[in-house]
Amino acid sequence: MPKTDLHVHLDGSIRIDTIVDLAKKQGVALPTTDRDELFKLIYAGDVCESLEDYLKAFNITLSVMQTRDSLVRTAYELCEDAWAEGVRYIEVRYSPILHTHGGLGLADIVEAVLEGLRMAKRDFGIRYGVILCGIRSMTPETSVRMAELCLAYKSRHVVGFDLAGAEVNNPAKTHRDAFRLILKNNINCTAHAGEAYGPESIAQAIHYCGAHRIGHGTRLRENGDLLNYVNDHRIPLEICVSSNLQTKAVTGWHSHPVDFYVDYGLRVTINTDNRLVTDTTVSKELWLCHKQFGWDLDRIKNVVVAGWKSAFLPHREKVDVLKEVAAELATIEAPANGRHAEATRHQGDFDGAGSIATEPEPVHDQPTTDITR
Ligand SMILES: [Zn+2]
Numbered sequence: 001m002p003k004t005d006l007h008v009h010l011d012g013s014i015r016i017d018t019i020v021d022l023a024k025k026q027g028v029a030l031p032t033t034d035r036d037e038l039f040k041l042i043y044a045g046d047v048c049e050s051l052e053d054y055l056k057a058f059n060i061t062l063s064v065m066q067t068r069d070s071l072v073r074t075a076y077e078l079c080e081d082a083w084a085e086g087v088r089y090i091e092v093r094y095s096p097i098l099h100t101h102g103g104l105g106l107a108d109i110v111e112a113v114l115e116g117l118r119m120a121k122r123d124f125g126i127r128y129g130v131i132l133c134g135i136r137s138m139t140p141e142t143s144v145r146m147a148e149l150c151l152a153y154k155s156r157h158v159v160g161f162d163l164a165g166a167e168v169n170n171p172a173k174t175h176r177d178a179f180r181l182i183l184k185n186n187i188n189c190t191a192h193a194g195e196a197y198g199p200e201s202i203a204q205a206i207h208y209c210g211a212h213r214i215g216h217g218t219r220l221r222e223n224g225d226l227l228n229y230v231n232d233h234r235i236p237l238e239i240c241v242s243s244n245l246q247t248k249a250v251t252g253w254h255s256h257p258v259d260f261y262v263d264y265g266l267r268v269t270i271n272t273d274n275r276l277v278t279d280t281t282v283s284k285e286l287w288l289c290h291k292q293f294g295w296d297l298d299r300i301k302n303v304v305v306a307g308w309k310s311a312f313l314p315h316r317e318k319v320d321v322l323k324e325v326a327a328e329l330a331t332i333e334a335p336a337n338g339r340h341a342e343a344t345r346h347q348g349d350f351d352g353a354g355s356i357a358t359e360p361e362p363v364h365d366q367p368t369t370d371i372t373r
Pocket of ligand 1: 215273
């Protein structure tokens with residue numbers, strides 16, 4: 001399927017072999033040069049205890065991402081990996097301030113990542129945008145500097161601003177000045193919220209910071225009023241289920257709210273967060289939703305379409321792209337093992353040879369490409 005990945009961190013999605021190779025070239029000392037051992041140190045898996053714990057892996061990845069060449073390469077390879085699993089539009093996010101330790105200037109950093117993305121577009125045809133992140137635990141002035149970079153690169157594929165990092169004790173409203181600058185300049189913004197903190201954090205992101213999308217929103221269900229506001233205003237949720245399991249935002253698949261969110265009609269998008277640290281792809285996340293929640297093909301198509309609708313692309317462009325995506329999705333048919341087939345079979349078990357059991361299941365989730373929904 002022609003998919004999107006709207007929430008993916010460059011520094012969490014580097015290939016493990018690239019870390020080893022870059023470390024060797026740059027003379028950077030890694031905790032181990034054995035790729036399997038290194039993967040164990042980085043991969044969050046079940047051993048990760050919290051978001052703060054999860055973020056420790058980035059000390060390793062960032063140690064080799066301080067040169068121009070490494071940024072060009074990792075941006076290119078991320079697109080190559082995403083393209084290989086059918087992602088046609090990617091919004092790559094990172095915080096330039098975290099890549100200055102080798103002496104690179106902020107503009108050099110942004111240029112290097114853009115070069116890698118441009119090369120990937122030339123070679124594969126992947127569409128892309130860049131989201132620059134402020135970091136919650138850094139000063140508000142740093143976030144303003146990241147916002148200023150968004151302004152400078154607005155016409156060159158930097159499509160949005162984000163606030164990332166440790167959520168507890170670092171409220172979004174502290175970084176309000178950065179968001180104000182972004183909004184005054186008609187730039188899109190999103191914020192990680194409701195991942196490691198409650199719905200108050202989501203409310204702040206929306207009402208104090210003007211976030212147009214919410215990163216995660218895992219704890220939105222704890223406030224029904226806010227949940228309805230998000231639904232009524234079609235504020236997209238950038239859901240990253242496996243990542244949420246690892247940061248212990250939820251205790252397991254069956255306590256994750258994504259199935260309820262989709263049922264309730266929220267604008268849900270499925271994303272990777274960190275392809276290396278979480279060891280995932282968009283296809284894997286969708287497959288897991290199918291396995292864990294019984295999502296059938298229609299529902300998955302709807303979620304894929306929601307990704308395109310939620311992209312930080314110009315509206316007119318999106319209308320055209322959605323037509324192409326809808327036409328392509330229409331050619332994909334369900335295998336006989338989807339939820340509808342299951343339901344019909346079970347009904348048949350109870351109803352014997354009754355005629356109702358052989359009636360086709362009503363289709364509730366017709367994919368809609370109507371942009372207003
Ligand atoms: Zn994230």
